[in-house]
Amino acid sequence: MTTLTAKALQSAIDDGRLAFVGRELSQLAPQDAAAILDAMDEGDRTIAFRLLAKDDAVQVFDDLSSTAQAALISSLGTAEVADAFDHLDPDDRAELLDELPANVAKALIRSLSPAERETTAVVLGFRRGSVGRRMSPEFVHVFPDDDCRTAIERIKARGRHAETIYTVPVVDHQRRLIGVASLRDLLLSDPDTDVAEHTKAPIFAYAAEPAESAAQRCIDRSIMAMPVVDNEDRLLGVLTLDDAAEVVEAARDEDEARAGAREMLKTPYLQASTFAITRARVVWLFVLAISAILTVNVLEIFEGTLEQKVALALFIPLLTGIGGNTGSQAATTVTRALATDEVTTSDVVRVAGKEMSVGVTMGAALGVVGFLVAGLVYDIGIGTVIGLTILSVCTVAATVGGIMPLVARSIHVDPAVFSTPFISTFCDATGLIIYFSIAKAVLQI
Template sequence: MQTAATAKNVQQAIERGHLADAGAELAALPAQDAAAVLDALDRKTRTIAFRVLPKDRAVRVFDHLDPDAQADLVSTLGTADVAEAFDHLDPDDRAELLDELPAKIAKQLIRNLSPAEREATAVVLGFPRGSVGRRMSPEYIHVFDDERCGTAVERVKRRGRDAETIYAIPVTDHQRRLVGVVGLREILLADPDEPVADHANPPIFARADEDAESAARRCVDRGVLAMPVVDHEGRLIGILTLDDAAEVVEAARDEDEARAGAREPLRTPYLQSSILAITRARVVWLFVLAVSAILTVNVLEVFEGTLEQKVALALFIPLLTGIGGNTGSQAATTVTRAIATEEVTGTDVARVAFKEVRVGLTMGAALGLVGFGVAGLAYDRGIGTVIGLTIVSVCAVAATVGGVMPLAARAIKVDPAVFSTPFISTFCDATGLVIYFTIAKAVLGI
């Protein structure tokens, strides 16, 4: 609420031409709060507001801006105006911003970096997008396993200012192979002559080409302050800090929630997003769902004769398709979460299917009993039997399909969230109708 009020004040000051007032209000805020205010402004106003900030203040605020807002500023102001702010970014944040910029502007910004910063950025850019190597920081400090704790503390004092963090320190051998992790507290309180290896713990680490979301969830779930990142030979090349890991997890959650609602995530705040951007985020999924829904229409057409003979069957179609879709979505959401937290892997398909079919049968038995009673009282026992058996069957099939689909997606290197709730619902609708009319024909003899 405070951010929105400040953003409104800044915008009004700029519209009235009171640029000094706008700059003073922003400069009085902590850098992170000032960045939140700029993120809330439209593109034109944000550019003016950033211009009126004092230079040293602008550098710190730029560091906290959303990558899309950073890219907008670079594109609008030009590389010269933001070169210093770009130089002060951490290499992982710099790499994320470069991904958002046109190649020509990105090359110009890299060219303006100091040699040391250019080398650190190149390390991060050398890994595939979406990998933890792109999100790690190559600015870390490490100690050797055979050196004394007193020597290690002196190393931290000398080089700690240039490191991303100093509280969790990777321990390596002299070939830079990771052998453990030690806390700053442990070596500070230890006898200076004791070897570091006596205080090191087994490392929780990630490989640079590993999926960033998977590594970040492991870092967050285990509360690791800094997760070492190694290459394919086990040599230390960077760290993933807890705050960076939390950002990755939050972004992945936003993306999953968006896709579960049959849309792509917006890259900018809703009120600042163009009509075209919002349409593009939604329309592709609507096309996919429309094509999928044709299956349902085709099923109804095939069983048109059955409906004509027993019109009452049509009244229960919304109930059955709703139960099937919701059951499948529940299973898919549960398994997708289990995949993300590494509780389930691609080799567990049979175990997941067996568990979900039993869950579906259990839920279906409870719901089917209610359906049998209500439909039997409202119409006749035959209709009640059809509804009861269909609910049991639909729940079993929907739960199994919903549980297996995310694993199938993972096997073919597709984000499990792509199999969104509406997509699974539509699939289960068609399958449920086939089951429904097949049981109806068998039980009622039509």
């Protein structure tokens, strides 16, 4: 584990100790050097990258974030990074091209060899967010009627340029996926036995399906390389375990950001401009401000009720807080279940039923406590209102919070968008309506 930091390198660059910077970076593993460059300011990063030897630069560039790669290309120009760009895997290359201006992206594509241009075009042909966009079209496949000797020779001949060779797709002569074979099994078996004897049923993904769900399946089942096929089961590429981990981590970061009512920053916090941070937050604040008007309108509608029983106002924060938290808990749980394929949009009735029963159980427990405390401090009437409201709010909030992610998925919207911010605002407004309706019925006001 290196003790070298981005701040130390930036300080050395400021002091003009460029030889020290180049020497220190050259002694690091490419992943460690990339992590340090990612954390540096754009100008210092460009200087540090120039100090790397050509071969080191190619490897470090491969491990940089796509945002840092795009910034380097903008700073250095396409000619200086064309070699590093050519050495990227096609899926990483496609991700980088998404970050670049169109004219720069075209220039880089033109710098590729015809073969690399073709493999990149395969990945770019799928929509963003699909597993087809994250797969690698560079793989080695074998045929079931090959013997193990022939299969190993094929892997040796073509494996150098493949993304991985440890899990080998087995296809028929129309390139339709039949199964997968382990390189270990092929190497250790009798060379004269057929590949078919070592072929296992494949766990695969369709190229058009969301990358997050395919990646989660890959991780959950510890698949080294998941085959990716088209609608006719023809093999297109593979999603490797490390790429799947990147997809899941990026999706988790985005969900956490949206649950906190903001967009994810593409650069480290200290490097992000004031405008970038503001843009990541302000849109959500506008949405929440507009949504919060509903709460104000509800309070205005029941203003007369509050005037007759001022004590009711004291419990508003408690009830809205319980409703918002209950709804957010349900939404987060179901969003996670969607991501891991534990539920689908067709399970909406089952999810609603389960969350309703959970809401009733939690509401009953909390409602009893609310009834006792409010009844002792004020009177039985207030206690009854609080107890019934908590029971009702928990039931509604859990049910709505549980089905909203499913509704979002069905209309092709990120379920995280419907998590904490919107659920909380919805529960605030509906919770107040329930609260004052019960109060008017019980207290006859």
